[in-house]
Structures are given as C-alpha cells and as structure tokens.
Amino acid sequence: MPADLAVIGLAHSGLPLAQAATASGISTIGYDPDKAAVAEISAGRPPKDAPLSASEVRRILARGFRADTDPAVLGRVRTTVICAPTALGADRALDMSAVRSAARTLATRLRPRATVIVESSVYPGTTEDVVRPLLEEGSGLRAGRDFHLACSPSRIDPGSRTHGYGNIPKVIGGLTPACTEAAAAFYARLTDKVVRARGPREAETTKLLETNYRQINIALMNEMSVFCHDLGIDLWDVVRCAETKPFGFQSFRPGPGVGGPGVPLDPNYLPYHSRSLGYPLRMVELAQEVNERMPRYVSQRAAALLNEHGKSARGARILLLGVTYKPDLSSQEGAPAREVATRLLELGAQLSYHDPFVPQWRVAGRPVPRADSLYEAAAAADLTMLLQNHRTYDLQGLGAKAQLLLDTRGASPAGAAHRL
Structure with a gap:
C-alpha cells in the first residue's frame, strides 16, 4: 500500500518522526534492517534506546504505522527521511556505514519527483558528498533535477513536557531552492516553524x-x-x-x-x-x-x-x-x-x-x-x-x-x- 512517508532507521530520531507524522495524518511506513528492532515495534514495544514509551509505540501502530525489514516498501512513497544511526568510534570518527547503507538501499527504489531528506547526525558535506552520489549512481536520477534532496538535522528533546516535535523549529537546507521548498512543505505539516538554511x-x-x-x-x-x-x-x-x-x-x-x-x-x-x-x-x-x-x-x-x-x-x-x-x-x-x-x-x-x-x-x-x-x-x-x-x-x-x-x-x- 502506497504511503506518503518512509522513515529509514527507527531508533533515536526515526520513531519520533513517525509519531509526529502519523499524528498529523500522514501515512507512514518505517524501514529498518534490524529484525529485532522491527519485531519489537510490531509487537508494540520500543526497541533499545528508543525515546518512545510502549504506549506511544502502540498509539502510532493504531494510527496505521507499520515497520518492515523489506526494502521494497521504499519504492511506494513520496518522501523518504534517512534517520540511520551514527556513532562516534574509538578513533573519534563517525561511523557512517548505516547512512551509506540507507542511501544504497533507497537508490534502487527511488522514484522521479520524490523528496529525500537526511536527518541523521552527520559531518558537514555528507548530504552532498556521500548521500547524493550514492542515490544518483543507484537510481540513474539526478538530485535537484529528477528528485529533491535536502538535509534537516534531527532536533528532539526526549521526555520533555514543553518541547515537542510541533514546537521545535526545523532547520532545512536543500541542494537547490526547489529542494528546500519541497522539504519545507513536508515539515510544515509537522512543526510550527521551518527555518531555511542556505544549503x-x-x-x-x-x-x-x-x-x-x-x-x-x-x-x-x-x-x-x-x-x-x-x-x-x-x-x-x-x-x-x-x-x-x-x-x-x-x-x-x-x-x-x-x-x-x-x-x-x-x-x-x-x-x-x-x-x-x-x-x-x-x-x-x-x-x-x-x-x-x-x-x-x-x-x-x-x-x-x-x-x-x-x-x-x-x-x-x-x-x-x-x-x-x-x-x-x-x-x-x-x-x-x-x-x-x-x-x-x-x-x-x-x-x-x-x-x-x-x-x-x-x-x-x-x-x-x-x-x-x-x-x-x-x-x-x-x-x-x-x-x-x-x-x-x-x-x-x-x-x-x-x-x-x-x-x-x-x-x-x-x-x-x-x-x-
């Protein structure tokens, strides 16, 4: 079944995004290669280190959200947000393997006129220098011409009673002005304020x-x-x-x-x-x-x-x-x-x-x-x-x-x- 949004990576920022999207009436699916995490979510339980409670997970499931390990679900969405985890290794360098894997997985299923947004915590230049070439090589499409590409870094305050997804401004930087506006149009459905960065x-x-x-x-x-x-x-x-x-x-x-x-x-x-x-x-x-x-x-x-x-x-x-x-x-x-x-x-x-x-x-x-x-x-x-x-x-x-x-x-x- 087609959906408006696919979230890749259902850990720290992915589930809160799915929660905000489903609450706003956006048809949402989640993709994660971690079978154990998907099984936990499907059973109504938050996976390890997820910022949502069990009752919140059950609520988004009741609103139609589904988590899957089959990447085929990514081929039927208008907007995809990459929330793949990154962590600091012993050499103080970010482990970007999950972000690269997410981009490769999405690339072969990317549709023309789709919007791809990177929310993962990454180095400056990652969206253009890492994600973009992987998407273009795997899809045969060109970012900024055939599909929209932007970065909107995750901003959540887990457990806060005052700062929810809807009242935290969302920073957005697109590859082109049109990319920025496409991402802004999506996030405007979730949050009160979007802030446009130069890129x-x-x-x-x-x-x-x-x-x-x-x-x-x-x-x-x-x-x-x-x-x-x-x-x-x-x-x-x-x-x-x-x-x-x-x-x-x-x-x-x-x-x-x-x-x-x-x-x-x-x-x-x-x-x-x-x-x-x-x-x-x-x-x-x-x-x-x-x-x-x-x-x-x-x-x-x-x-x-x-x-x-x-x-x-x-x-x-x-x-x-x-x-x-x-x-x-x-x-x-x-x-x-x-x-x-x-x-x-x-x-x-x-x-x-x-x-x-x-x-x-x-x-x-x-x-x-x-x-x-x-x-x-x-x-x-x-x-x-x-x-x-x-x-x-x-x-x-x-x-x-x-x-x-x-x-x-x-x-x-x-x-x-x-x-x-």
Whole structure:
C-alpha cells in the first residue's frame, strides 16, 4: 500500500518522526534492517534506546504505522527521511556505514519527483558528498533535477513536557531552492516553524554547532564543579546566583558525564574527504577530554566520601540511582552510569542499582542486582549515589533514609545530600 512517508532507521530520531507524522495524518511506513528492532515495534514495544514509551509505540501502530525489514516498501512513497544511526568510534570518527547503507538501499527504489531528506547526525558535506552520489549512481536520477534532496538535522528533546516535535523549529537546507521548498512543505505539516538554511552544509553545520555548544558548556561546568569542591565553594549556589543575570549567560549543569546520542564532533575527522583544515577544533577536543574524566572523578569522590565517614570503598555497599542518560527515559545511550559503576567495581565496591525505567542492568558483562524497595536499599547501603534524577525520586526522603547520599545532579535540597 502506497504511503506518503518512509522513515529509514527507527531508533533515536526515526520513531519520533513517525509519531509526529502519523499524528498529523500522514501515512507512514518505517524501514529498518534490524529484525529485532522491527519485531519489537510490531509487537508494540520500543526497541533499545528508543525515546518512545510502549504506549506511544502502540498509539502510532493504531494510527496505521507499520515497520518492515523489506526494502521494497521504499519504492511506494513520496518522501523518504534517512534517520540511520551514527556513532562516534574509538578513533573519534563517525561511523557512517548505516547512512551509506540507507542511501544504497533507497537508490534502487527511488522514484522521479520524490523528496529525500537526511536527518541523521552527520559531518558537514555528507548530504552532498556521500548521500547524493550514492542515490544518483543507484537510481540513474539526478538530485535537484529528477528528485529533491535536502538535509534537516534531527532536533528532539526526549521526555520533555514543553518541547515537542510541533514546537521545535526545523532547520532545512536543500541542494537547490526547489529542494528546500519541497522539504519545507513536508515539515510544515509537522512543526510550527521551518527555518531555511542556505544549503545542506549549513544545515549540517547547525547540528554540529548545537552539539558542540552543549558539550563545551557542560565541560566548563564540570571543571567548575571540581574547582569549587577543591576550594570549599558551593557550586550550586554559584549557579543559582549566576542564573539571575538577564543577559550573556545560559545555565548548564555539571554531572557524572555527558550521555545521549549527541556526541562532540571535530569536522576534521572526515574519512571520506581529502580536504582538512590542518588543525583540530581545540575547544571540542578539550571539552571531550574534560567530560570523559568525570566518571573517574565521581568514583573518586564516592571513595573519598566513604573514607571521610570511616569506611573503605572496598567492600562498601553502594546503591546507584538512575542509570539512563536522561531523566524519565529508558534510553541508556552514552549514559555515564556504566563507566562510573565499572570504576567502583574496580575499587572493590558491592553495587546495586535502582531505576524505574531499567528492569535489568549489566556492567562489565555481569548483572547488577536491582533494588526492589528503594528506601530499604538506601538505608542498607553505605553510600547512595544519584546519577540520574528521575521525577519519581523523593530526594528529601532519600536523604533522610540514606546513610550517605552523593548527588551528582545537584537536584537534592540544600543539606539533604553531599552534592557534586
């Protein structure tokens, strides 16, 4: 059955797009080569690290959405959005294999006058230098003449009660003005505002700037947290005061690390491109270095806090609260909790965890016991550590029950916990 929209890649950004499209009455199909993910969605369950709940998945299915592993479904749509996942590898280069595979798969089924949009997090130049030639070679069609090609980087705020798909402006950069307008006409059905960029590179670099801006500012706050702790200064009071400045300051928070699908990118790491600036983005490199130090620092703070109260980290019972990357979501993508736990295990600690969104959790290949009774577990633990502040956590009550409470998110009332 023909559909108006095909979404390639049903993970971080693909399912929210399908949710917004079906809610707007757009006939939508999803394609993903991951059979396990498609099976989960078809059964009304979100796949691993997807930002939708089971009830939301069931709702989009009820509205006619279908997920499939057969690429033949891509040949019967007017608009295709590539939401294939990308991740930062050990060499700090994005793994673009899923994006390339999506383009090749679509190419042999691409129809004239169709619109193709790239939402995946990619390097500047990817839409033109990677996706375009693959589509043209496989289809025999020419982008900008026979079909429309544009980039509109994903912008979602999973779990937010204020920022939904419809009220987040969508940045769009097309290969030609006509490509931009075709993509804008599609997104105008989903969101209140579209912002036209000069072209795909400007749209791609917008995502790069937004991601690096977040990483750099969190790194600054993480360094400030260490600085303030060493000098006996209450960082959280400093932040509270700084937030009153009505101009020139935007508040960020420190934490045990930076999670989520947004990774700091240096566009000099272009595995497909021969041109480089010849120098790195030093701020981005430094931000990543600072943020990657935080799990070690947090584990050291835990050991020091135990020591101050006459206990050793070796053999200590430590309860970890919240192991997801963001409050009130089940996704653990990039969450620092696993590395914090690994380092605590190396110190000889006995770990347990509690998270209302994670029924099972493994660290270093071993299952970590889940606390069924939160308050009893906090009272029994030598140290309770808040790594993610889910709304269900009563930090005032936990502070009263726990022998020691280390709050890495600054969410507890003053005096209720030791804060990062």
